Amino acid sequence: MTAEEVAERLLVSQSKISRLENGRRSISQRDVRDLCGVYGVEDHRIVDSLMQMAKESRQQGWWHAFGDIPYSVYIGLETDAASLRIYEASVVPGILQTPGYATAVTEGSWPEATAAEIERRVQVRMRRQERITDPDNPLRLWAVIDESAVRRIVGTRATMCEQLEHLVQLSLQPYITVQILPFDVGAHPGMYGKFCILEFHDPQDASTVYLEGITSDLYLEKPSDVQVYSVMYEHLRMQALNAEQTRRFLLSAADEYRD
Incomplete structure (x- = not known):
């Protein structure tokens, strides 16, 4: 029918x-x-x-208390996920953002949003972060972030300094890995845009690739699609700076913003 x-x-x-x-x-x-x-x-x-x-x-999940959230389906998946692999091309991933950075990103991304709408979106973003600090069931998070997210000044230089130092502190957690993909690697598999791969505790729940859009999002669950993005992610991890190199890179960039 x-x-x-x-x-x-x-x-x-x-x-x-x-x-x-x-x-x-x-x-x-x-x-x-x-x-x-x-x-x-x-x-x-x-x-x-x-x-x-x-x-x-x-x-209903906690996010319904905030009203109509455009990516509520994704939040539900993220809340239930066991692990999350993220590639971001131009901004720090939302789940790793500071309040100041999140506010500046939201204001820039949604120029017609009211102050109340911006505050609500930032509150949701901060609430999502409790998932990665849950002592009983922490989310295994791996983030590969393009260098452009480090170089783009979102908010003020002080905002950027705070955000980069926050990334360093989070990366010291045993279940969080942050890697920077530097400009000098040249062309790479992530040049077509950001994506994330969610995996779940229950083996009956299919791994899902999430592609965020402006007016609608795309969720890929076919094993062949997930495999393509998983291979892409492995290439990105291999080309990126390792965890320790990333921390030194971020601290150096933070010092530049502070100066």
Whole structure:
């Protein structure tokens, strides 16, 4: 059936069906029951199981308290992830940003946003960072950051100095690795843009590649797609400065901003 046909059968809008299919709207037990009826699912055990899953899925995560967050689907994945491999081309990854840097990035990236919207986005970003400092279940984080993120002045020089020193402190944690990809490596696999690879504790949960867009995001779960990005990431890690070289590089750049 097409989404149009399903919507006609249920007497709902086609956009509702589309949002349900894309995970942009939470699904109710009634929705599950009605959809099972339309699709001819007759096994009551399956229907009951799906309805229970729908009930549990409506127990909202912490981010819902902040209202409509454009990348809430990603936050849910990040919260559940066991490890995260990030490549950033022009800014420090959000999960590693200081409040001052996050504010400056948000103001520059969303010039039409109100002060309240900017504050809300920064609050969400800071709340996300609790995931990497969770003493019971820390996120295994590996970040490869292009040198352009170090050289681009976001906010003030003092903001940059604070941010780079913050990166150094975080990189000393045993479960966080930060590497800088210097300009002099030339062409590299990350030149087409940023991406991150999420992996989960449950082997039944597929690894996912997240590609952030301006108005919509892309999630890749096909093993062949994940493999391509995993190989790309290995090349980036090999070309980047190692962890100790990165710390020296960041401290040197911080000194330049301080002077």
